[in-house]
Amino acid sequence: MHFTAKSHKRRHASSGTGLHHPLLTGWAGLASAVVLMPILAIAWLAVSGGTADWPHLIENVIPRATGRTLLLVLFTGTATAMIGIVTAWLVATYEFPLRRFLSAALVLPLAIPAYLSAYAFGELLTFTGPVQGLVRALFGFQTSRDYWFPDVRSLGGAVLVLSSVLYPYIYLACRSMFLMQGRAAADVARTLGAGPLKVFFRVQLPMARPAIMIGLTLVAMETLNDIGAVEFLGVQTLTFSIFDTWLNRGSLAGAAQIACIMLVFVIGLMMVERAARRRQRFASQKTTAAVHDAARLKLSGWKKWAATAACLLPILSGFAVPFLVLGDYALKRLDQFLAPRLLSALLHSILVSGLTAFATVLLGFVLAYAARTGRSRIADIAGRLASFGYGVPGTVLAIGVLFPLAALDNTIDAEMRGLFGISTGLLMSGTGFAIIYACTVRFLTMAEGTLEAGFQKLSPHLDMAARALGRTSGQTLRAVLLPMMRPAVLTAALLVFIETMKELSATIMLRPFNFNTLATLVYEDASRAKVEDASVAAMIIVLAGMVPVILVSRSLERRS
Numbered sequence: 001m002h003f004t005a006k007s008h009k010r011r012h013a014s015s016g017t018g019l020h021h022p023l024l025t026g027w028a029g030l031a032s033a034v035v036l037m038p039i040l041a042i043a044w045l046a047v048s049g050g051t052a053d054w055p056h057l058i059e060n061v062i063p064r065a066t067g068r069t070l071l072l073v074l075f076t077g078t079a080t081a082m083i084g085i086v087t088a089w090l091v092a093t094y095e096f097p098l099r100r101f102l103s104a105a106l107v108l109p110l111a112i113p114a115y116l117s118a119y120a121f122g123e124l125l126t127f128t129g130p131v132q133g134l135v136r137a138l139f140g141f142q143t144s145r146d147y148w149f150p151d152v153r154s155l156g157g158a159v160l161v162l163s164s165v166l167y168p169y170i171y172l173a174c175r176s177m178f179l180m181q182g183r184a185a186a187d188v189a190r191t192l193g194a195g196p197l198k199v200f201f202r203v204q205l206p207m208a209r210p211a212i213m214i215g216l217t218l219v220a221m222e223t224l225n226d227i228g229a230v231e232f233l234g235v236q237t238l239t240f241s242i243f244d245t246w247l248n249r250g251s252l253a254g255a256a257q258i259a260c261i262m263l264v265f266v267i268g269l270m271m272v273e274r275a276a277r278r279r280q281r282f283a284s285q286k287t288t289a290a291v292h293d294a295a296r297l298k299l300s301g302w303k304k305w306a307a308t309a310a311c312l313l314p315i316l317s318g319f320a321v322p323f324l325v326l327g328d329y330a331l332k333r334l335d336q337f338l339a340p341r342l343l344s345a346l347l348h349s350i351l352v353s354g355l356t357a358f359a360t361v362l363l364g365f366v367l368a369y370a371a372r373t374g375r376s377r378i379a380d381i382a383g384r385l386a387s388f389g390y391g392v393p394g395t396v397l398a399i400g401v402l403f404p405l406a407a408l409d410n411t412i413d414a415e416m417r418g419l420f421g422i423s424t425g426l427l428m429s430g431t432g433f434a435i436i437y438a439c440t441v442r443f444l445t446m447a448e449g450t451l452e453a454g455f456q457k458l459s460p461h462l463d464m465a466a467r468a469l470g471r472t473s474g475q476t477l478r479a480v481l482l483p484m485m486r487p488a489v490l491t492a493a494l495l496v497f498i499e500t501m502k503e504l505s506a507t508i509m510l511r512p513f514n515f516n517t518l519a520t521l522v523y524e525d526a527s528r529a530k531v532e533d534a535s536v537a538a539m540i541i542v543l544a545g546m547v548p549v550i551l552v553s554r555s556l557e558r559r560s
Contacts (some may be wrong), residue, residue: 006391025378028370031363032385035441037390038400039263045403046260051254051408057245062261065241069265072158072230073220079163079517080219083213084170087311089200092178095296096304102311104553107172109165109318111545113502116522116538119531120322122232123329125152153234161229164318170215173550177208196297218275223267223394227505228523238262242395243509252399259396266391270330289451323542329535330463336536345521347539352432352507352517353500356439357447357493364447364492365485369477372455372461390445394505397438402510405429405437430512438506443499447492452467454488455481491551498548502541 090096091103109117117345125131127144141147150156230237238258243485299307335341367383389397418424428434458481466476504519511520518537523536 014447014492023372028382029174031366035386041403042171042256042400045256053251053254061241061402063395064307065236065238069237071224074157075180075372076162077216080167080170083314085174088174090307095298105315107168107549107553108167108299111549112165112322114165114226117165117322119227119526120231120325123531126511158233158235169218173211173215174208177211189230202372217269221391239395271393292552326535326538329532330539343517345518349517351500355436357497359440360444360496362491362538364451367448368451368455372543389441398506398509402440414419434510435507441498443496447496450492451488454485
């Protein structure tokens with residue numbers, strides 16, 4: 001036992017390069033402070049803001065909003081789990097018509113933000129839409145009182161919209177797990193006489209449970225973050241309640257108090273996700289050539305067409321419906337591509353997304369490099385704190401960002417007035433800087449994770465060899481590591497750029513007066529029942545979002 005413990009310590013120590021520098025740890029701590037400050041600001045504002053609005057909130061807002069949020073997360077999680085698990089199992093286990101195409105296309109709904117999907121389904125299923133129009137034409141109905149049709153502006157409609165675009169989180173996790181382990185284990189189980197369903201429920205599904213939990217956690221976080229879809233569909237969640245309490249009731253303290261309730265949800269979800277990742281480390285094994293070469297079972301008769309339909313329906317619901325509805329509107333309004341308001345929003349989106357990508361890649365690189373150069377408790381804690389931002393909904397971050405930036409603006413303004421008689425105004429909270437800060441906090445985990453994965457592909461011996469040849473740590477970084485890390489850096493920047501372009505919940509609350517991005521431009525038009533006018537900006541967002549999705553699909557095909 002004593003020898004085992006010492007060996008474990010040696011392996012742990014060898015995971016770094018031995019080039020750790022205190023200055024790098026300080027920068028890693030600064031990166032985590034960037035994430036932590038908005039969270040602490042929310043807590044301070046909630047505690048010090050008084051309880052004047054609390055009776056109204058506890059009686060009329062919080063119980064209903066909490067109940068709606070829990071139901072939405074529960075139903076959306078259940079629906080996404082069913083879709084994601086079944087489709088991943090089918091494409092990984094069986095051979096059927098269009099399997100190769102459907103395996104890649106099942107990722108496409110990730111390119112559609114939930115609020116765009118809600119606008120498209122609203123246009124498709126409304127009373128004046130084509131679906132109800134066809135029902136009336138077929139059965140001779142004249143008014144809405146003559147027949148019953150499900151209302152898309154409801155909790156059920158929100159579940160339909162969110163599950164249609166969020167199921168790929170579970171699909172991706174389960175597909176990877178089924179390919180790595182499920183097929184080899186399933187072959188063994190089948191040789192022992194187990195049928196397909198028994199193999200699935202007794203072997204493949206239990207082995208994929210950690211991956212399913214990770215996917216469900218991401219789905220729950222995205223559901224909590226959404227504000228555009230739930231507002232359009234009339235579902236009062238905690239996220240919408242924060243937005244309504246702050247902007248419509250004018251109570252920043254009340255919004256912060258609701259935000260604290262949401263933080264409890266987020267912390268719980270992140271604890272579940274971390275526990276699932278720890279279990280996954282022991283469940284996953286390196287994929288061997290035998291697993292890759294394992295033959296899929298070939299379906300025949302009606303079963304092969306049922307499998308094709310089961311994989312095709314989520315693609316139609318999550319991607320085809322929004323793309324075709326919004327694309328049809330956009331094709332009829334091609335002249336709007338040169339409209340000044342659209343060009344201004346596009347410029348703002350590119351500027352905000354580009355600066356956010358730069359900031360997150362810079363901070364993420366510091367965190368990933370600090371983890372590589374040597375294990376320290378401060379660096380580990382900094383990495384954990386930095387990863388907390390992704391789970392915090394945008395509306396919550398907006399409050400946490402606005403409060404300290406406004407206080408800093410007021411301090412600077414007061415000093416400049418006293419010293420020079422000049423008013424500086426709102427330099428940070430009244431500009432796009434606030435949006436960039438909030439998006440940096442939210443998407444830092446995405447950049448840091450991509451860069452850390454890139455560093456893991458580079459042997460620590462590269463650093464040691466460079467140092468042995470007389471290079472300093474800075475020269476090693478510039479001459480050896482940075483050129484080899486260029487693909488990971490570009491990938492991280494691209495992912496953050498696209499996600500920032502789609503971000504609505506934080507942007508809609510922090511944008512300055514007369515400052516629109518593509519996402520807020522779409523939101524404004526849709527809130528005025530002008531979805532057709534929002535279609536051009538919406539299609540730009542969708543086409544941009546398809547770039548990383550296509551890259552993911554190609555990567556999956558290469559691996560399989």
